[in-house]
Amino acid sequence: MVTAIVVFFAGLAQAKQLAVVVDKENQTDNVSTAELANILNGKTKTWADGKPIKIIMRDPSSRDAELVFRRLLNTTPDQVRTFMQEHPGLIVLAGSDAEVLRLTSVVRGAIGFVDLYSLTKDVKIIKIDRRLPFDVDYLLKGGD
Amino acid sequence: MGKTAFIGRLKTSALLIVVAVDLLSGVTAHASGPAFPLTTKSPEARGLADEAVNLFFERLETPAAVAKLHKAVAADGQFAMAHQLLSIVTMDTAEQIAEQQKAFATRQFAGPAEQAVIQWHQDSADRKSIDAITGMNEVLRQYPQDKLVVYLCVWWLFSQSQLDRALAVLDQSGILDSPGMLNAKAYTQAHLRQYDKAVETIAKYAASLPNEPNSQDSYGEMLRFAGRFDESIQHYQAALKIDPSFYPSQFGIADSFSLKGDQAQARREYAAGFEKFHPAEQDEVRFRVREATTYVRESDWQGADRAFQAIADREHARQSSQLEADIYRQIALYQPDAKQGLRFLDKANAVLANAKTAIRRDIQHEDANILRARVQLEARLHDKVSAMANLDRLRQMAQTSNDSVIERFYHGASGVLLYAEGDYNQAIAHLEQDTGNLFSLQLLVYAYEKSGDLTSARRAYATLAACNETSVEHALVVLPFRKCHQAGSCEAGSQRLF
Numbered sequence: 208m209v210t211a212i213v214v215f216f217a218g219l220a221q222a223k224q225l226a227v228v229v230d231k232e233n234q235t236d237n238v239s240t241a242e243l244a245n246i247l248n249g250k251t252k253t254w255a256d257g258k259p260i261k262i263i264m265r266d267p268s269s270r271d272a273e274l275v276f277r278r279l280l281n282t283t284p285d286q287v288r289t290f291m292q293e294h295p296g297l298i299v300l301a302g303s304d305a306e307v308l309r310l311t312s313v314v315r316g317a318i319g320f321v322d323l324y325s326l327t328k329d330v331k332i333i334k335i336d337r338r339l340p341f342d343v344d345y346l347l348k349g350g351d
Numbered sequence: 352m353g354k355t356a357f358i359g360r361l362k363t364s365a366l367l368i369v370v371a372v373d374l375l376s377g378v379t380a381h382a383s384g385p386a387f388p389l390t391t392k393s394p395e396a397r398g399l400a401d402e403a404v405n406l407f408f409e410r411l412e413t414p415a416a417v418a419k420l421h422k423a424v425a426a427d428g429q430f431a432m433a434h435q436l437l438s439i440v441t442m443d444t445a446e447q448i449a450e451q452q453k454a455f456a457t458r459q460f461a462g463p464a465e466q467a468v469i470q471w472h473q474d475s476a477d478r479k480s481i482d483a484i485t486g487m488n489e490v491l492r493q494y495p496q497d498k499l500v501v502y503l504c505v506w507w508l509f510s511q512s513q514l515d516r517a518l519a520v521l522d523q524s525g526i527l528d529s530p531g532m533l534n535a536k537a538y539t540q541a542h543l544r545q546y547d548k549a550v551e552t553i554a555k556y557a558a559s560l561p562n563e564p565n566s567q568d569s570y571g572e573m574l575r576f577a578g579r580f581d582e583s584i585q586h587y588q589a590a591l592k593i594d595p596s597f598y599p600s601q602f603g604i605a606d607s608f609s610l611k612g613d614q615a616q617a618r619r620e621y622a623a624g625f626e627k628f629h630p631a632e633q634d635e636v637r638f639r640v641r642e643a644t645t646y647v648r649e650s651d652w653q654g655a656d657r658a659f660q661a662i663a664d665r666e667h668a669r670q671s672s673q674l675e676a677d678i679y680r681q682i683a684l685y686q687p688d689a690k691q692g693l694r695f696l697d698k699a700n701a702v703l704a705n706a707k708t709a710i711r712r713d714i715q716h717e718d719a720n721i722l723r724a725r726v727q728l729e730a731r732l733h734d735k736v737s738a739m740a741n742l743d744r745l746r747q748m749a750q751t752s753n754d755s756v757i758e759r760f761y762h763g764a765s766g767v768l769l770y771a772e773g774d775y776n777q778a779i780a781h782l783e784q785d786t787g788n789l790f791s792l793q794l795l796v797y798a799y800e801k802s803g804d805l806t807s808a809r810r811a812y813a814t815l816a817a818c819n820e821t822s823v824e825h826a827l828v829v830l831p832f833r834k835c836h837q838a839g840s841c842e843a844g845s846q847r848l849f
Contacts, residue, residue: 221512221755222762222784273807274783281776283804304519324508324516327492328485341480343749343758349783 224323224340225271225347228311228330233258237334240346244279246318248290249297258316262298263307265320267291270350275320278346320347387497390461391423391430399423400433407440408502409531411565416440424453431461435469439506444710451476464493468503475507478753483507496524498532505535512755514539530559530566537573544814546577557586564590564597571603578819580611598628602638610819614645621645636662636674640681640823647685647826655685672706673713680721681823689728696725712754719748719757726764727790730771731849738768759784763791767849770794775802786811789818789828794848812836 407416471486571586605620643658766782799808
């Protein structure tokens, strides 16, 4: 008896897990939530070695970007739009996760946010508060 | 159609033949770009593997695919990718593990690309999840349009419940001529609650296999998800016309009547199904639960108790402890009196404690699901002490199990308690990780509203209101939610939130 592939969805969709990635030469292995929030709101502009930070992410109206802003800056999607208008040039926008990964791998000092399951060996994943995406209390999980 | 042996080389006195995957049709064909190789010394084994892949991925015929792969590994025990495929395709957990080990042990007889696939699955089995992800993406980068590779990626992503990424891989492959992929895509869209897109995709699938009952059945199911119940019934009927023994469609008709609101007709259709057919055991339980859920939709709690208890008794006789426990968990959820609900959860725990035949992972999942329900009912009773104690147990399970299903139960339960305490921002962070559960999704709507995020509230509201699922949770959450919103008098607290 052939049936539909519903069996594979017994667990339904898992919440989105976003990875924070940097170029492979970056010496940073971990950032705190507060440090990451300060990077995202533009207060922290350089890494410890003095390299300028470049933030790379998907369109701020994407669910992934909403998740990043909600968790780090406690902002709603409407507030994100205002934030972007007030901070032109702070964030480099990429059209896809593949582009986030490509730009992060080639721009020194870049920091990107991507779907964990798009991750490649071209970039380095960093921890948030010593946690990786598979840890229970990892910060960047969710999405309705 | 033909297979061409294009490379031969000697290895340990055996002629290894790498057979090109340049078939004109069949799953190992590729749209363009490089083709993924399959290395075996046996042309017979290669042919069997091709057939198995086609049977499993294109036609969803798992037992037939498993049988072919058994023959393939018998013909060439060093055919590493056949072991790998068998590990993926088989429904037998012990065989999954054994075949993964054999694939890894025989990988030296395979080429570099096959070794990369085997390593990725081995990393996954070893819980080296980040290595597994990067391994998968590396294989996909090398063979972005090879059907077998795309299938392997999509199926692995399904196993990780990563439907967004699976959909992206399907879309980026550009493969448009594969019925199996269309089916997979439609179900992925439906489970991401993109119902209109799912109907559009399944229409293409049905057109590609016009004489297959499964294509009409899937079409009916997608229309049911989309709330187009009359059309859904027509397609289920079409499936039965093609193959009168195709029983999922009979029960699909019943499901559609139930979701449409005609519980009496739904019960007649379920009864007709059980009279005419003898579904496989797991199917039968699912269908009987849906039949029992018709009483929940009518708020006929006594009728529901009788129907669910009969299922529990049947599973008890079959010694299917996990299923029996899950029936008691579902009974607990709809009890108007939360204290009575907790008594049913005690029964569920007692059944689970005596489980002899269930798989350990299934028991852990059920145990965690029962704990989630406990926290929910205790929150309804304002019993914070008990709820916190059970949440702590669930948290420990989540932290030690490395299991995404248990983690979701933990986040759902955390969201309930945080919402009950009025900590809406923290509740959102947890509930967003359990949106597959309709109780969590409903709470999320109200948590967004209360936190002032009306854009997200509207989006979650639309998602919830559009859900047409066959579960008890749907009967308890979505129908009252729609009713009170249609009446324009819906406020958090006016429904059963926990």
